[in-house]
Structure formats: structure tokens, C-alpha cells
Amino acid sequence: MDSEPPVEMYFFPFVGGGHQIPMIDTARVFAAHGAKSTILSTTLSNALRFCNSIHRDQTHNRLISIHVLDLPNDAVPPDTSMSAAPFTDTSVFKQPLRHFLTQHPPDCIVIDVFHRWASDVIDSLGIRRIVFNGNGFFSRCVMQNVGKFAPQEKVGSDSEPFVVPGLPDRVELTKSQLPVFARNKSGPDKFGQLEDKSFGVVVNSFYELESKYVDYFKKDLGKKAWGIGPVSLCNRDEADKVERGQAASVDEEKLKWCLDWLDSQEPDSVVYISFGSLARLSYKQLIEIAHGVVNSTNCFVWVVGKVSENDGQSHEDEENWLLDFEKRMRESERGVVIRGWAPQILMLEHKAVGGFVSHCGWNSTVESVCAGVPMITWPLSAEQFSNEKLITDVLGIGVQVGSKEWASWNMERKEVIGREKVEAAVRKVVGGGDEAVEMRKRARDLAEKAKKAVEEGGSSYAEVDALISELRSLKKN
Numbered sequence: 001m002d003s004e005p006p007v008e009m010y011f012f013p014f015v016g017g018g019h020q021i022p023m024i025d026t027a028r029v030f031a032a033h034g035a036k037s038t039i040l041s042t043t044l045s046n047a048l049r050f051c052n053s054i055h056r057d058q059t060h061n062r063l064i065s066i067h068v069l070d071l072p073n074d075a076v077p078p079d080t081s082m083s084a085a086p087f088t089d090t091s092v093f094k095q096p097l098r099h100f101l102t103q104h105p106p107d108c109i110v111i112d113v114f115h116r117w118a119s120d121v122i123d124s125l126g127i128r129r130i131v132f133n134g135n136g137f138f139s140r141c142v143m144q145n146v147g148k149f150a151p152q153e154k155v156g157s158d159s160e161p162f163v164v165p166g167l168p169d170r171v172e173l174t175k176s177q178l179p180v181f182a183r184n185k186s187g188p189d190k191f192g193q194l195e196d197k198s199f200g201v202v203v204n205s206f207y208e209l210e211s212k213y214v215d216y217f218k219k220d221l222g223k224k225a226w227g228i229g230p231v232s233l234c235n236r237d238e239a240d241k242v243e244r245g246q247a248a249s250v251d252e253e254k255l256k257w258c259l260d261w262l263d264s265q266e267p268d269s270v271v272y273i274s275f276g277s278l279a280r281l282s283y284k285q286l287i288e289i290a291h292g293v294v295n296s297t298n299c300f301v302w303v304v305g306k307v308s309e310n311d312g313q314s315h316e317d318e319e320n321w322l323l324d325f326e327k328r329m330r331e332s333e334r335g336v337v338i339r340g341w342a343p344q345i346l347m348l349e350h351k352a353v354g355g356f357v358s359h360c361g362w363n364s365t366v367e368s369v370c371a372g373v374p375m376i377t378w379p380l381s382a383e384q385f386s387n388e389k390l391i392t393d394v395l396g397i398g399v400q401v402g403s404k405e406w407a408s409w410n411m412e413r414k415e416v417i418g419r420e421k422v423e424a425a426v427r428k429v430v431g432g433g434d435e436a437v438e439m440r441k442r443a444r445d446l447a448e449k450a451k452k453a454v455e456e457g458g459s460s461y462a463e464v465d466a467l468i469s470e471l472r473s474l475k476k477n
């Protein structure tokens with residue numbers, strides 16, 4: 001047993017989207033490596049979402065706990081709305097954070113990039129600050145070079161492809177696939193500045209997944225970074241997997257039925273469809289997905305998230321159609337439609353699941369890699385179009401459905417992908433042809449490497465230890 005006091009690390013996740021889930025996992029990973037981890041939460045109700053897994057870790061003698069910041073009663077926490085996050089007036093939250101950090105200063109605090117407001121407080125107290133932005137190395141390199149070389153400004157139209165200069169591979173994108181804020185050279189990159197003044201960044205990835213881009217990011221772009229993932233692999237207990245994210249909204253009867261039904265399916269035959277925690281598709285799009293997957297003849301589990309209804313029309317007919325579809329599919333045992341939340345890693349790990357129709361959120365991408373499941377890529381927003389290129393063009397573990405339009409989750413999306421494209425992409429990945437066999441082999445190989453990376457002797461295991469050691473040596477000075 002180490003007689004030195006443990007390194008103390010705080011983790012301040014942002015609640016929205018796929019930000020909080022990996023940050024909680026990250027805190028748990030560092031605790032498993034001997035750090036004393038404290039997760040900061042702006043509300044008790046939020047802490048209740050993940051406290052069970054933290055309690056389980058405590059029973060395994062991990063030094064991990066949750067601290068709920070003492071915010072004024074009427075304060076709306078700065079992390080309840082994804083769109084408002086960077087713009088919320090946060091002055092009211094600074095005092096409780098300052099108070100806590102002054103009373104109990106850690107050796108380092110890992111903050112989400114959307115808690116930009118917190119950096120003034122942390123920096124003024126001289127506490128080491130690490131930034132987490134939820135992206136992988138590849139997309140970070142792509143976005144850096146898009147910002148630096150502005151190749152998008154040299155094309156004639158939004159649909160004309162351009163090559164992103166300077167990268168280890170030929171990566172092509174169109175202007176329509178870039179985030180709106182990245183299409184034209186604009187003012188200073190505030191998120192970038194937040195990182196530049198930090199102690200470094202932690203990335204939920206592993207060296208073997210994007211080695212050329214880990215090297216490029218660290219050496220060519222000169223960033224200090226630790227690749228510590230896949231952090232989702234810290235969820236070993238079934239209960240952790242079931243509860244991860246939003247336990248309260250899981251329909252238990254349906255989940256049980258779904259898992260029993262999956263047990264009866266052929267290996268690698270079922271398509272899992274999910275667009276993450278934020279995306280809102282239109283009913284028009286949902287109907288195309290339904291027909292596409294039925295026409296592919298594969299069985300499926302489809303997690304229908306929030307539906308976009310901002311066209312001002314009534315959607316009673318479409319909603320009834322969807323309810324009827326759900327009923328018919330379950331009765332015929334053809335597929336399961338889940339409205340709301342599903343325990344994704346449990347689903348992906350099931351041996352019957354053979355393909356993942358995904359929006360290419362980075363967490364979903366890494367979780368699919370961990371499960372060795374090839375993907376049907378359908379990027380929508382954020383850095384997902386870059387992730388798609390990594391999955392399909394660089395790693396060769398996915399097929400593109402043909403999505404071209406970047407739109408934020410709260411913008412109206414014009415593009416509707418037709419049922420034929422959905423069917424074709426699903427058939428390519430879950431159909432059993434030569435291409436599918438090769439893709440699955442590559443995906444399985446990466447899954448093995450992912451598991452090795454987080455075990456003793458693995459690349460991410462070493463990175464976690466390296467960061468802890470560095471913090472320990474700084475503590476002594």
C-alpha cells in the first residue's frame with residue numbers, strides 16, 4: 001500500500017449531451033488508479049443520476065465521492081441547457097465554486113469545456129486545470145487544421161469537397177458538413193484558448209485507435225494530452241451498465257423483453273439504431289428509417305430519441321403510425337422500438353447485435369469499437385462528420401449512409417435520407433457479404449486492442465498513471 005497521501009483530483013462535468021457520462025467514467029478510472037476523485041455537481045438531482053455506481057466503487061475501497069455545490073436556491077444551474085451553456089450569466093455560480101476550492105484545494109481539476117466560466121475562478125486560485133471536451137484525437141486534428149488553413153474558403157459551393165491540409169491521411173469534407181461556426185474564419189477560438197492556458201487535455205481514446213493522430217496532436221500541434229480511454233470499459237458490473245446515463249427513464253419491462261428476445265437471435269444479426277442523447281429527427285425521417293430497416297430484412301432495436309416538431313404542424317397521424325409500427329414489430333418479434341433511453345453499452349455488447357446505425361457521437365463511436373460492432377454512419381452535428389471519416393475511411397469499420405447536412409440539434413434539418421439508402425447501408429454492414437466480414441474482423445481486432453489499452457501494461461493505463469505521477473511530483477515541489 002502506498003504510504004504517500006493520494007493525489008486529489010476534482011471532476012466538473014457538464015450535464016448536457018454525451019459530456020457527463022464519460023466524465024463520470026473518467027473520475028472512476030482515476031479512482032481505480034489510486035487518485036482521490038471528487039465529482040462536482042451543480043444539483044442534487046443530477047448527482048442522483050450517477051450516485052449508485054459511485055457507491056459501488058466506494059464499496060470496492062475506491063477513494064471517490066460526489067460534492068454538490070451549494071448554489072443559491074433560485075439559481076438555474078449553468079449546465080441544464082446545451083444551447084445556453086456558453087452564454088449563461090454565471091457570476092452567481094462562481095462564488096460557491098470559489099468557496100469550495102478555497103476550503104479544499106485539489107492537486108488538479110478536470111473541467112468540461114462548456115464550464116468555461118469556471119476557469120477564471122480556478123486559474124485565479126492557481127489550481128491546475130485540465131480540460132475535457134468529449135472529442136477524439138482525429139476530429140481535433142481535423143478541426144484544428146480546418147481552422148488554421150481554412151480550405152473551406154477555397155471551394156465554390158457548400159457541396160464541393162475539399163481536402164483538409166496537413167493530416168496524415170487524405171481527409172475530405174464539404175462545407176455543409178462543417179459546424180456553422182467553423183465555416184468562415186471568425187474571431188478568436190474561445191474554447192481553444194481555454195485549453196491553451198490549461199495544464200493539458202484528457203481524451204477518451206486509446207493510442208492504437210488513432211495512433212497517427214495522437215502523435216500529430218501531441219507532436220505537430222504541440223498539445224499536452226493524455227489518451228485515457230475507452231473510459232466506458234470501467235463499467236464492469238451489469239448494474240453499472242444498466243444504470244449508466246439515465247437509469248430513471250429506462251422502461252424495465254421493455255428492457256427485459258428486449259434482452260430476452262436478443263438472446264434468441266442469431267449472432268451479429270440485429271441492427272442497433274440510436275442517435276445519441278440530443279439529436280431530434282423529424283417524423284418524416286423516422287418513417288424512412290422504419291421502412292429502410294424493415295426492407296433490409298434485419299431484426300432491430302431502435303432507440304427513438306426526441307422528435308423534432310418545430311415545423312409548426314400537427315403530427316398526430318405520424319405519431320399514431322409510429323405507435324402502430326412499434327406494436328406490430330414487437331408482436332411479430334421483428335424489432336423493438338424504445339422511446340427514451342436504452343442502456344447502450346449493454347445493447348452493443350450483446351452477441352446478437354451486428355451493426356450500429358449511429359450519429360457518430362464520439363462516445364457512441366468508442367463504445368461501438370469496444371464492442372467490436374461495425375457501424376452505419378449517420379452524422380448530424382458537432383464533430384460527428386469528422387468521426388465518420390475516421391470510422392469509414394481510416395479505420396474501415398463502417399459504411400456511410402450518405403448524410404451531408406450539419407445542423408445543430410435545435411436547428412431545423414432539411415435533409416431527409418431515403419429508405420433505400422438506409423436499407424443499402426444496413427445490408428452492407430449486417431448482410432454477411434465479403435465487405436461486411438472484413439469490417440467485422442477489423443472491428444473485433446480494435447475491440448481487443450481497446451480492452452488491452454485499459455489493462456495493466458496497456459497504453460491508456462500507462463497514460464492515467466503518468467498523469468497521476470506528474471501531479472504527485474508537482475505536489476512535492
Ligand code: UDP
Pocket residue numbers: 017018019021022244245274275276277278279303340341342343344345360361362363364365367
Ligand atoms: N446513451 C445511452 N442510451 C441512450 C442514448 C445514449 O446510454 O439511449 C449514451 C451512450 O452510450 C453515450 C452517450 O449516451 O455514452 C451519448 O454520447 P455521444 O457522444 O455518442 O452522443 P451525444 O449524446 O453527445 O450526441
